[in-house]
Amino acid sequence: MSDTSEQEQPQAKEQPRRRQARGERRIAQLLEAAARVFCTTGYTAASTNAIAREAGVSPGTLYQFFPNKEAIAIELGDRLVHDMRETYGEALAPVDPATPLEEAIGSAIDRFITFNTEHPVFFALMHGPDIPGRMAETHDQLHATLIGRIEGLLASLMPGATPADVTRTAHICLGVYKTGLELVLAHEGAERDAYVQEVKDVLIRYLTPLMGDRPGRD
Amino acid sequence: MSDTSEQEQPQAKEQPRRRQARGERRIAQLLEAAARVFCTTGYTAASTNAIAREAGVSPGTLYQFFPNKEAIAIELGDRLVHDMRETYGEALAPVDPATPLEEAIGSAIDRFITFNTEHPVFFALMHGPDIPGRMAETHDQLHATLIGRIEGLLASLMPGATPADVTRTAHICLGVYKTGLELVLAHEGAERDAYVQEVKDVLIRYLTPLMGDRPGRD
DNA sequence: GACAAATGCGAGTGGTCGCTCGCATTCTTG
DNA sequence: CAAGAATGCGAGCGACCACTCGCATTTGTC
Numbered sequence: 212m213s214d215t216s217e218q219e220q221p222q223a224k225e226q227p228r229r230r231q232a233r234g235e236r237r238i239a240q241l242l243e244a245a246a247r248v249f250c251t252t253g254y255t256a257a258s259t260n261a262i263a264r265e266a267g268v269s270p271g272t273l274y275q276f277f278p279n280k281e282a283i284a285i286e287l288g289d290r291l292v293h294d295m296r297e298t299y300g301e302a303l304a305p306v307d308p309a310t311p312l313e314e315a316i317g318s319a320i321d322r323f324i325t326f327n328t329e330h331p332v333f334f335a336l337m338h339g340p341d342i343p344g345r346m347a348e349t350h351d352q353l354h355a356t357l358i359g360r361i362e363g364l365l366a367s368l369m370p371g372a373t374p375a376d377v378t379r380t381a382h383i384c385l386g387v388y389k390t391g392l393e394l395v396l397a398h399e400g401a402e403r404d405a406y407v408q409e410v411k412d413v414l415i416r417y418l419t420p421l422m423g424d425r426p427g428r429d
Numbered sequence: 430m431s432d433t434s435e436q437e438q439p440q441a442k443e444q445p446r447r448r449q450a451r452g453e454r455r456i457a458q459l460l461e462a463a464a465r466v467f468c469t470t471g472y473t474a475a476s477t478n479a480i481a482r483e484a485g486v487s488p489g490t491l492y493q494f495f496p497n498k499e500a501i502a503i504e505l506g507d508r509l510v511h512d513m514r515e516t517y518g519e520a521l522a523p524v525d526p527a528t529p530l531e532e533a534i535g536s537a538i539d540r541f542i543t544f545n546t547e548h549p550v551f552f553a554l555m556h557g558p559d560i561p562g563r564m565a566e567t568h569d570q571l572h573a574t575l576i577g578r579i580e581g582l583l584a585s586l587m588p589g590a591t592p593a594d595v596t597r598t599a600h601i602c603l604g605v606y607k608t609g610l611e612l613v614l615a616h617e618g619a620e621r622d623a624y625v626q627e628v629k630d631v632l633i634r635y636l637t638p639l640m641g642d643r644p645g646r647d
Numbered sequence: 648g649a650c651a652a653a654t655g656c657g658a659g660t661g662g663t664c665g666c667t668c669g670c671a672t673t674c675t676t677g
Numbered sequence: 678c679a680a681g682a683a684t685g686c687g688a689g690c691g692a693c694c695a696c697t698c699g700c701a702t703t704t705g706t707c
Contacts, residue, residue: 231674231683253558255473258664269686274666276684340471340558360563383627387610390604402597409601417633449653449704477695487656492696494654654703663694673684 235346238276241266245283245407246332254284268274281343284336290347294327295353308367312422315364316414320388324395324407334396338389357385368422380421387413456494459484460508463501464550472502473559499561502554506567509551513544526585530640533582534632538606542613542625552614556607575603586640598639605631 244266248257259280263273277283301324305313327334336342337350361381369377391410395403456613463482466475477498481491518541524533545552554560555568575581587595609628613621 229675229683233674233684237684255559257667260664270666270684271668271687278666280665341473375620375623379623379627382612383609383624383631386608387605387631390608391601394600394604402593405597406601409597413601413605413635416638417631420634423545447653447705451654451704455654476693478693488696489657489698490655496696498695649707650705652703652705654701656701657701658698660697661695663692665690665692666690667690669686671684671686673682675680675682677679 221368232277232328234283237266237268237272240271241268241276241283242287245287249284249287249339250331250335252337253339253341254343254346259283267407274304281345284343284346285349287332288336288346291336292349292353295333298326306364308364312368313411313415316418317411320391320407320411320414323388324392327392327396331396334392338393341389354385358382361385365418370422380418384414387417415420446533452494455484455490457493459486459491459501460505461497463505467502467505467557468549468553469497470562471553471559472564473555477501503563503567505550505563506554509548509554510530510567510571512548513551516544523584526582529627530586530636531633534636535629538609538625538629540607542610544613545610549614552603552610556611572603576600583636583639586636588640590639598636601635602632605635 243263245257245262248262248265252261257272257280260270262283263270274412277286291339295429301410304317336346337353342350358378358381361384365372365377365380365384369380388410391413395406395410398406399416459480463475463480466480466483470479475490475498478488480501481488484491491501493505498641524537530539554564555571566634576596576599579602580595583590583595583598583602592597606628607625613624614629616624
């Protein structure tokens with residue numbers, strides 16, 4: 212019971228693993244291979260042997276660096292979330308309340324869609340239906356962070372709304388974005404751009420009537 | 430190809446299976462059990478042994494009536510689509526072009542959400558990421574039908590739009606509905622109703638500015 | 648009741664997959 | 678260079694799963 216199986220013990224008993232440069236390279240190699248396999252087949256259908264093969268490595272070597280299949284997805288997910296926070300800041304796309312709604316929505320959508328097109332695994336791991344337990348935690352955490360951020364933005368724009376209203380609206384916005392992302396990723400070139408614009412329009416038209424008098428409009 | 434797998438063959442060569450009433454009952458029983466298991470675990474993770482157990486039947490009995498696991502999902506899906514068409518008509522929620530937009534959207538959303546709350550498997554089988562090949566066909570067929578219906582509705586409301594614009598708008602609408610459905614199913618009671626209203630609002634506010642002069646508004 | 652067909656059972660089969668183990672090779676460190 | 682640690686290999690183990698087979702029981706028909 213209560214076995215969280217973390218490698219953080221006050222006693223330095225659990226860290227005889229001195230990693231060599233070769234090992235770090237292998238890990239990166241394996242994670243890239245895993246990303247490709249997860250993208251094409253999804254998490255559950257991806258076999259560890261397939262990941263090892265994709266990385267040009269034997270199954271045994273894979274298990275030299277990862278204790279099990281789930282750990283690969285977790286490490287990949289953690290690195291993605293880390294990259295995301297590093298790229299967009301800890302607060303995830305902070306917005307000045309004075310910016311016009313169109314601009315705020317536009318830049319937020321652009322940021323997240325860019326991130327997703329550059330890291331297709333992110334979508335596969337986060338929105339896949341067959342993600343492992345610990346992965347779901349990472350997802351839920353990110354989800355909660357985003358909802359919180361959106362709530363913060365909306366609260367200042369929806370004067371007469373209850374907290375429940377704000378939360379509900381935030382969930383709708385995130386859901387619309389999520390669906391839009393799916394459609395955007397399914398198209399390319401000009402059509403993709405057109406879909407991006409549609410998603411922005413949906414959100415702008417949805418949110419505009421909710422706001423009271425806009426501060427600093429002129 | 431062109432194997433519709435119906436039990437209607439001119440040559441009586443393929444139908445030595447004279448089904449007894451008991452058999453039909455078992456089939457219904459198995460499909461109900463499969464629906465429950467698919468709902469809780471999804472298609473891929475659902476084991477045929479678990480379905481048989483849920484139905485209070487041995488694995489062998491299951492395979493007396495279904496050639497393989499996929500056939501269970503296909504039969505279930507076909508029956509759901511059949512029910513849907515029977516409930517809402519072949520055209521799937523036809524709308525009089527003279528009805529106001531709010532009313533048209535409202536009734537369509539209500540219909541589909543009701544169907545989904547009454548048949549939770551539908552969502553699990555259609556939006557699950559791990560659906561089998563033939564199941565995807567059923568889904569794509571239904572998807573195309575719905576897109577076509579929405580396009581028909583939008584075409585008369587978007588005077589100056591190209592066909593590509595109409596198609597894109599239709600996909601956005603269906604996507605918004607899909608996301609909304611997810612959120613609606615995740616809540617209950619008054620909160621669920623509130624989400625239903627939000628989804629309707631999103632669509633109404635998205636579509637209203639697209640229309641030119643409304644015909645028959647007087 | 649007699650016979651065949653339909654139904655029912657559950658241990659068993661073949662295949663896949665996550666993961667391990669023993670051993671070889673390469674690197675670091677003194 | 679020597680010793681030990683880190684890395685690398687791939688056959689193979691155990692578990693699980695879709696599916697089968699031989700046989701028992703029930704049902705429809707004459």
